[in-house]
Amino acid sequence: MNTHPPLSNIQTRDVEALLHPYTPLHKLRENGPTVIERGKGVYVYDTRGKEYIEGMSGLWCAGLGFGEEELVEAATEQMRTLPYYHLFGGKGMEPAIELAEKLKEIAPVPISKVFFTSSGSEANDTQVKLAWYMNNALGRPKKKKIISRQKAYHGVTIMSASLTGLPYNHMGWDLPVDRVLHTDCPHYYRFGQDGESEAEFTARIVKSLSDLIEREGPDTIAAMIAEPVMGAGGVIVPPAGYYAAVKEVLDAHDIILIDDEVINGFGRTGEWWGCQSLGMTPTTISAAKQMTAAYAPLGAVMVPEDIYQAYVDHSAKIGTFGHGFTYGGHPLGCALGVKAIEIYQRRDIIGHVRKLAPVFAARMDRVAQHPLVGEARYCGLMGGVELVADKATKRPFDPKSGVGPQVARILEGHGAILRAIGDTIALCPPMVITEAELTELFDRLEKGLADAE
Numbered sequence: 001m002n003t004h005p006p007l008s009n010i011q012t013r014d015v016e017a018l019l020h021p022y023t024p025l026h027k028l029r030e031n032g033p034t035v036i037e038r039g040k041g042v043y044v045y046d047t048r049g050k051e052y053i054e055g056m057s058g059l060w061c062a063g064l065g066f067g068e069e070e071l072v073e074a075a076t077e078q079m080r081t082l083p084y085y086h087l088f089g090g091k092g093m094e095p096a097i098e099l100a101e102k103l104k105e106i107a108p109v110p111i112s113k114v115f116f117t118s119s120g121s122e123a124n125d126t127q128v129k130l131a132w133y134m135n136n137a138l139g140r141p142k143k144k145k146i147i148s149r150q151k152a153y154h155g156v157t158i159m160s161a162s163l164t165g166l167p168y169n170h171m172g173w174d175l176p177v178d179r180v181l182h183t184d185c186p187h188y189y190r191f192g193q194d195g196e197s198e199a200e201f202t203a204r205i206v207k208s209l210s211d212l213i214e215r216e217g218p219d220t221i222a223a224m225i226a227e228p229v230m231g232a233g234g235v236i237v238p239p240a241g242y243y244a245a246v247k248e249v250l251d252a253h254d255i256i257l258i259d260d261e262v263i264n265g266f267g268r269t270g271e272w273w274g275c276q277s278l279g280m281t282p283t284t285i286s287a288a289k290q291m292t293a294a295y296a297p298l299g300a301v302m303v304p305e306d307i308y309q310a311y312v313d314h315s316a317k318i319g320t321f322g323h324g325f326t327y328g329g330h331p332l333g334c335a336l337g338v339k340a341i342e343i344y345q346r347r348d349i350i351g352h353v354r355k356l357a358p359v360f361a362a363r364m365d366r367v368a369q370h371p372l373v374g375e376a377r378y379c380g381l382m383g384g385v386e387l388v389a390d391k392a393t394k395r396p397f398d399p400k401s402g403v404g405p406q407v408a409r410i411l412e413g414h415g416a417i418l419r420a421i422g423d424t425i426a427l428c429p430p431m432v433i434t435e436a437e438l439t440e441l442f443d444r445l446e447k448g449l450a451d452a453e
């Protein structure tokens with residue numbers, strides 16, 4: 001269904017010049033790109049002047065919305081003082097130091113050191129390299145495999161994409177996945193068996209994790225990586241007790257738990273970190289996105305003291321710690337990170353998320369009643385609305401039917417930008433959204449669903 005008028009001049013320039021990420025390339029010209037010109041608060045405006053509520057915070061990242069003057073000022077000041085510097089070879093600069101100190105202060109577990117990257121993918125790539133480096137340092141050269149999960153999303157660099165458990169990140173890309181193992185996705189609605197309770201489902205998939213480790217050999221497995229709430233796999237909230245049981249299995253085999261907080265972190269789930277909402281105890285942490293409120297790219301890896309000491313000992317033996325990105329810890333990103341965290345604290349953004357979460361939940365529960373909706377799941381201010389062909393049997397639509405993207409386009413017509421992940425419509429509005437704006441977003445979602453029926 002084409003809901004767009006003929007391409008405007010700027011849309012034509014767009015399709016002539018850009019290779020778009022995560023886009024069905026063969027349909028781009030037919031559908032027409034939505035070219036966004038400006039944003040203010042939770043709203044963005046396209047080049048035709050149409051207003052949208054940005055119900056996804058861009059890509060789960062613009063948590064303070066658009067046009068936030070305090071961030072603009074912090075960025076301008078940093079650009080004037082020191083527009084670029086780096087941390088290679090023992091150089092330092094205050095924005096990176098200050099942000100690392102802040103991260104240590106708010107971290108969910110004791111953290112010794114912060115390593116900066118430019119993105120979430122680079123953070124997770126770094127996590128894997130660090131796990132390998134650590135096990136080489138500890139004299140365990142065989143302990144290198146990484147466990148991830150079906151439907152996980154950890155990024156697009158070669159290793160992060162290998163960790164990702166989504167078909168379109170693997171099909172056609174020839175990834176070297178031999179050191180990566182994928183275990184069950186903790187999604188009860190979709191993968192729970194007939195007559196199985198949620199607790200039984202949890203016990204079954206944790207047993208399957210344990211069996212996988214035994215089969216492969218615990219001495220070959222370095223780490224498991226997990227997003228507390230799985231985001232780009234369709235906003236999947238694991239059952240209560242899942243992470244505690246997973247951690248017990250990992251601890252028994254000396255396998256570290258890498259917590260991917262790239263989407264969950266900085267208030268999204270109603271706590272600073274998703275792991276705190278989901279009862280997960282991480283060993284190391286990846287962060288990005290809302291760390292700078294998305295006003296500049298930045299990622300981070302946080303590690304505890306014992307692991308850091310292993311790097312130091314290894315460096316003493318083999319020389320320079322040979323890893324780092326030109327823009328890792330860019331002063332602009334770090335200055336914005338410091339300011340964003342200060343705003344989260346001063347304006348009590350997490351308190352605001354907690355206050356709005358029941359309103360969000362109530363509207364999601366109402367959306368769940370719609371005949372096209374199989375499940376509407378949520379945590380804090382993130383949610384996923386899974387569309388199904390048959391509500392009673394949970395039968396999904398034919399994957400080729402493209403129902404999710406079609407509904408997302410209808411929603412855009414109603415002025416709501418939401419993201420189709422297969423047939424799940426994801427919601428992740430800026431955390432500063434007001435109750436009235438949230439109500440308007442859901443009204444637009446419900447109008448779109450009514451049109452789609």
Ligand code: PLP
Nearest residue numbers: 119120121153154155227262263
């Ligand atoms: N990890 C998670 C959980 C993500 O959701 C994403 C991106 O959406 C990434 C990692 C990759 O981050 P980036 O796109 O900044 O490389």
